[in-house]
Amino acid sequence: MSEHARPAPIAAPFWTPGVLVLTALMGIAAIFIAARFAGGLAAVTNLKQSHPWGLWIGIDVATGVALAAGGFTTAALAHIFGRHHYEAVTRPALLTAMLGYTFVSVGLFVDIGRSWAIWKPLVFWQPNSVLFEVAMCVVIYLHVLYIEFIPAAAERFGEKIKILGTLNRVLDKVMWVFIIAGVVLSCMHQSGLGSLMLIAPTKVHPLWYTPILPLLFLLSAIAVGYPMVVFETAIATTSLNLEDEMQILNPLTRVTVFLLGLYMAVKITDMAVRGTYSYLFDGSVQSRAFLTEMIAGVIVPWVMLLFPGVRRSRRWLFISCAMIVLGVALNRINVFLVSYSPPHATQSYFPSIGEIAVTAGLISGIIFFYRVAVTFLPVLSARPREVKP
Amino acid sequence: MQITRRSLFKIMGAAGGLSAIGSRAAAAENTSDDDYGCLADVGRCIGCRKCEMACSKVNALPPAQTSFEDMTVFDRNRRPDEAAFTVVNRYFSSRADERGQPVPAYIKVQCMHCLHPACASACITGALKKQENGAVTYNPSRCIGCRYCMIACPFQIPAYEFSDPLTPRVRKCTFCFENISKQGGLPGCAAICPVEALTFGTRSELLKIAHQRISEAPLEYVQKVYGEHEVGGTSWLYISKVPFEKLGLYPLPEKEIPHLTETIQHSIFAYMWAPITLFGILAGAMRFFNPQQMSGKPSQIQTEKEV
Numbered sequence: 274m275s276e277h278a279r280p281a282p283i284a285a286p287f288w289t290p291g292v293l294v295l296t297a298l299m300g301i302a303a304i305f306i307a308a309r310f311a312g313g314l315a316a317v318t319n320l321k322q323s324h325p326w327g328l329w330i331g332i333d334v335a336t337g338v339a340l341a342a343g344g345f346t347t348a349a350l351a352h353i354f355g356r357h358h359y360e361a362v363t364r365p366a367l368l369t370a371m372l373g374y375t376f377v378s379v380g381l382f383v384d385i386g387r388s389w390a391i392w393k394p395l396v397f398w399q400p401n402s403v404l405f406e407v408a409m410c411v412v413i414y415l416h417v418l419y420i421e422f423i424p425a426a427a428e429r430f431g432e433k434i435k436i437l438g439t440l441n442r443v444l445d446k447v448m449w450v451f452i453i454a455g456v457v458l459s460c461m462h463q464s465g466l467g468s469l470m471l472i473a474p475t476k477v478h479p480l481w482y483t484p485i486l487p488l489l490f491l492l493s494a495i496a497v498g499y500p501m502v503v504f505e506t507a508i509a510t511t512s513l514n515l516e517d518e519m520q521i522l523n524p525l526t527r528v529t530v531f532l533l534g535l536y537m538a539v540k541i542t543d544m545a546v547r548g549t550y551s552y553l554f555d556g557s558v559q560s561r562a563f564l565t566e567m568i569a570g571v572i573v574p575w576v577m578l579l580f581p582g583v584r585r586s587r588r589w590l591f592i593s594c595a596m597i598v599l600g601v602a603l604n605r606i607n608v609f610l611v612s613y614s615p616p617h618a619t620q621s622y623f624p625s626i627g628e629i630a631v632t633a634g635l636i637s638g639i640i641f642f643y644r645v646a647v648t649f650l651p652v653l654s655a656r657p658r659e660v661k662p
Numbered sequence: 663m664q665i666t667r668r669s670l671f672k673i674m675g676a677a678g679g680l681s682a683i684g685s686r687a688a689a690a691e692n693t694s695d696d697d698y699g700c701l702a703d704v705g706r707c708i709g710c711r712k713c714e715m716a717c718s719k720v721n722a723l724p725p726a727q728t729s730f731e732d733m734t735v736f737d738r739n740r741r742p743d744e745a746a747f748t749v750v751n752r753y754f755s756s757r758a759d760e761r762g763q764p765v766p767a768y769i770k771v772q773c774m775h776c777l778h779p780a781c782a783s784a785c786i787t788g789a790l791k792k793q794e795n796g797a798v799t800y801n802p803s804r805c806i807g808c809r810y811c812m813i814a815c816p817f818q819i820p821a822y823e824f825s826d827p828l829t830p831r832v833r834k835c836t837f838c839f840e841n842i843s844k845q846g847g848l849p850g851c852a853a854i855c856p857v858e859a860l861t862f863g864t865r866s867e868l869l870k871i872a873h874q875r876i877s878e879a880p881l882e883y884v885q886k887v888y889g890e891h892e893v894g895g896t897s898w899l900y901i902s903k904v905p906f907e908k909l910g911l912y913p914l915p916e917k918e919i920p921h922l923t924e925t926i927q928h929s930i931f932a933y934m935w936a937p938i939t940l941f942g943i944l945a946g947a948m949r950f951f952n953p954q955q956m957s958g959k960p961s962q963i964q965t966e967k968e969v
Contacts, residue, residue: 315824322743322821325809353944355952386807386822386830393806397787403923404786404810406931449956453944457937471923472784472814475914484922616912617741617818 280364280651282429285513287648295637295644302634305627306383314386317627323618326609328628333380333635335466335605337373338411339494340598343505344370344418345459346498350528352452361521361654364425365509366502368652371418372639378415380635403468410462417455420444428651463494470608478559478612479549486608489540496532497601499525500574500594506655507591509647515655523584526594530578533597537571562603562611570600697777697796697897698842699865700852701872702770704902704909705883706859709736709750709768713851713860717748717772720838720850739910741771743821747835748772748851755904767904769911770851770860773798773819773835774889775897776919781811781820783920790832796865796897797837805832816893816919837897865897872901894918 309317320327343366351359382388395412399405423441431438444451467490470477483489503522510517544550553560574596583589610622624632647653715730717723724745728735736752749771754764779798782790789804790811807830812820823830838849842862852862861868869890876883888906889896892914900911907913930936948955 310827313823313825313827313830316827318824320822320824322741322812323818325812325822349944352952352955353948355948355955386809386824386826387805387828388807389828390806393804394786397789397804399786399788400931401783401920401924401927402786402810403927404784404808406927408786449945449948452955453941453948456944457941460940461937468923468926469810470813471926472780472810472920473816474919474922475816475912476813484926487926613813615818616816617739617910619739 280361280425280428280654282649282651283513283515283647283653284657285648287644289512291512292641292644295641298630298637299634299641302631302637305630305634308627309383309631310388314384317625317631319622319625319628321620321622323615323620324613324622326613327622328610328624328632329380329384331606331609332602332632333384334377335609336602337377337380338463338466339490339497339601339605340501341370341373341377342459342463342494342498343501344373344498345456346495347502348421348452349456352449353456359521359525361518362502362506362525364652364654365506365647366498367418367421368425368643368646369501369505369639371415371422372642372646374411374415374418375642376635376639377411379638380632383631403465403472407462407465407469410458410465414455414458414462417451417458420451421448421455424448425650425652429649459494460491464488464491466490467608470612473613476613476615477608478552478614479547480544480552480559480563481608481612483543483547485539485543489536489543492532492536492539493601493604496529496536497597499529499532500597503590503594504598505643507587507594509643509653510655513647513653515653515657517587518655519585519587519590522590526578526584526590529594529597530575533571533575533578537567537575540567540571559607559611559614562607566600566603566607570596570603574600697794697865698837698862699775699796699868699897699899700837700849701861701863701868701899701901703859703861703875704767704769704900704904706857707750707768707770708857708859709733709752709766710856711735711750712854712856713770714746714748714750716850716854717835718746720841721747721836723747736766736768741821742773742819742834744823744831744833747833751910753904753909755908757904767902767909769900769902769909771910772851772898773837774817775835775837776893777895777897778893778918778920780814780816780893780919783924784810784814786810793839795839795842797839797842798834799836799839800832800834802829802831814919816914865895865899868899872899876901891916894921 305317314320318327318329347359347363347366350356351363382391385391394405394408423437423444427437427441431441464487467487470482471484471486474482503525506518506522509515553564574593577583577589577593577596583593711730711733714726718726718730726746736750739751740749742749750768751771752766752768755767757765759765775796775798777792779790779792782788782792782798786808787804787806789801790798791801792798809822809832811832812822820832820834822832838847841847842849848862852860861871863871869887872887872890876885876887882903884902884905886906888900888902888911889898894917900906902909
C-alpha cells in the first residue's frame with residue numbers, strides 16, 4: 274500500500290489557457306441560460322410539442338448520471354470489497370461523481386419548465402412514476418456524495434474550520450453506512466433511468482425498447498465506471514503533468530473486460546431473443562446509431578482490452594477506455610433521443626446552438642471545479658512527474 | 663383524535679416511503695363503467711369546426727390565429743397544441759361519391775382520457791390525475807414542468823407552453839371537467855355538435871350504442887370501436903366508415919401503457935425489499951472483506967502509519 278503517495282493538493286498554476294477556455298465556455302452557457310429564463314425554453318431550445326426532451330435530458334442528465342458511475346464502482350471495489358490497491362483512485366472518482374451529480378441537478382433546473390418548483394416531488398409523492406423514484410434517489414445520493422467527500426475537505430481545512438473537523442470525526446464511525454447507501458442508491462437510479470423510457474412502448478424504437486432496459490442501464494453504468502476513471506485520470510495526470518498511475522489503472526481494466534463483456538452478452542442475447550436484429554441493417558438513422566453504439570462503443574474496445582499489450586500501453590488503454598465512455602454516452606443519447614419517434618411527428622429534433630452551448634458549458638463547469646478541487650484539496654495521489662533532462 | 667382504518671393506512675403508506683403498493687390497485691379502482699365517455703362517429707362528422715370554437719370558448723383559450731369558419735386549415739394535418747385542445751383533421755379515403763369525387767372523412771382529435779392514463783402514471787408529482795367521472799385533469803400547482811407526460815402519452819396529446827419562461831403549463835383537453843361534474847352538464851364540443859357526431863354519456867352506454875350502430879350497418883362501418891380495448895380502454899371512443907389507421911388512429915397494444923413500468927417499480931420497491939436486501943448483502947461483504955471500514959478505522963489511517 275505504501276507504494277502510493279497520500280492524496281495531496283496539486284502545486285500547479287491554476288489559470289492555464291485550458292482553464293481560460295473552460296471559463297469562456299461557462300460564460301457563454303450562462304448567457305443562454307439567462308435567455309432561457311427570460312424567454313422560455315422556446316427562446317433557446319429546439320424542443321417542440323412532438324419532442325419534449327432534448328439534448329439537456331439526453332446528455333446533461335442521462336449521460337451525466339451514467340458517467341458518474343465511477344464514484345460508486347470504485348467505492349464498492351476499494352471500501353466494500355477491500356481492494357485497497359485502488360484506494361488512490363477513489364477520491365478522484367468520488368469528486369467526479371459529486372460534480373457530475375451537481376451538474377445533473379443544474380441541468381435539470383434549467384430544463385424543467387418551472388425551475389422554482391423543483392422541490393415539489395419531495396412533498397407530492399407519486400410512487401407509480403419512475404421519474405419520481407429516480408429523482409428521490411438522485412437527491413439523496415447527491416447528499417451522500419457530499420458527505421463522503423467531507424474527509425477530503427477535513428484533511429485540508431479540518432484544523433481551521435473546527436466544525437468540519439468535528440463532523441469528520443463523527444462521520445468516521447458511520448461512514449460505512451453512507452458508502453453502502455451510495456452503492457445501493459446508485460444501483461436503484463442507474464436502473465431507474467433505464468425504466469424511464471419504458472413508459473413509451475409505441476414511441477421507442479424496438480432496437481432499444483426491451484423490458485430489461487433497466488438491467489442494461491445498470492450493467493452499462495457498472496461497466497463504464499472504471500473506464501471513466503481511466504479516461505479522466507489519464508487526462509488529469511497528463512494536463513497536470515503528474516506521473517501516470519498505470520500500475521493502478523491496468524488491473525482496473527481487467528475487471529472491465531469482464532463487466533463490459535457481461536453487458537455485451539446480455540445486450541446481444543436480448544436482441545437475439547426479441548428478434549430485433551431484423552432492424553439492424555434497414556439503413557435507418559436508428560439502425561446506424563445502434564450499430565455505432567455497439568461496434569465502436571462496446572465490441573471493438575472490448576476486443577482491444579483482451580490484449581495485454583493494449584492494457585499495458587498508456588495510449589491504447591486511453592483510446593479503448595475513451596471508446597467505452599463515448600459508447601455509453603451514445604447509448605444514453607440513443608435511448609432518450611434517437612430512438613424516440615412519436616407517431617404524429619412531422620419534424621425530427623436536432624439540438625439548437627443554445628442547447629449545445631449550455632451542455633458544453635455544464636461539462637466545462639465539471640472540469641473547472643474538478644481543477645479547483647484538485648488544486649486546493651487532497652484528491653489526487655499521483656506525484657509530479659520527474660523533470661526529464 | 664380518532665384514527666380510522668383508512669387514515670391508519672394513510673399513515674402506514676407514508677411510513678412505507680417509496681413502497682406505495684396500494685396505489686396501483688387504487689388507480690384501477692378509479693375507473694368503472696359509470697365513468698363518462700364520449701363517442702365520436704367519424705361517419706357523421708361534417709367538418710364544421712364548431713367543436714373547436716366551443717372548446718376555445720369554454721376553456722378560455724387564446725384567440726385562434728384564423729377564424730373557425732376558415733376551412734383552408736384542413737389542407738394540412740394539425741395537432742392539438744397549447745392554444746387548441748381539439749382540432750378536426752380531414753382525410754380523403756379511397757371511397758368515392760356518385761360523381762366519383764373522393765369522400766372526405768373528418769376526425770376530431772383530443773385527449774382520449776385513457777382508463778389507465780400513461781401521463782398520470784408518469785407524472786412525478788401527481789399533477790395529472792384520472793378523476794372518478796372519467797376526465798384526466800391537470801393541476802398546474804403541482805407541475806414542475808418535466809414534460810414526462812408528453813413522453814408517456816401514446817396519443818401524443820399533452821402540449822407545452824414552451825414560450826413561457828417561468829410558469830409554463832401542460833395544456834390538454836380537460837373533458838370540460840367542471841361542466842360534466844354538474845348534473846346534466848356536457849363538454850363544450852359535444853354540446854355544440856350540430857349533427858350528433860359526438861355523443862356524451864357513460865362509457866358502458868356509449869359502447870352499447872357504438873356496437874349497435876356498427877352492427878346495424880355492417881357494410882358501411884368498420885367493425886371495431888377504437889378505444890374500447892386500445893391501451894386498456896379510453897373514455898373517448900371512435901367508430902368510423904374508414905379504416906382507423908387512415909385517420910391517424912394507429913393500432914395500439916391492448917395492454918395499458920403504464921403496465922410494465924408500474925410492475926417493475928412495484929415489484930422492486932414493495933416494502934423496499936430490493937434496496938434493503940442489497941444493503942444487507944453489501945454490508946455483509948464489507949464485514950467480510952474490509953472489516954476496518956465498519957469499525958470506523960478506514961484503511962487510509964493505516965496507510966498513514968505505513969507511510
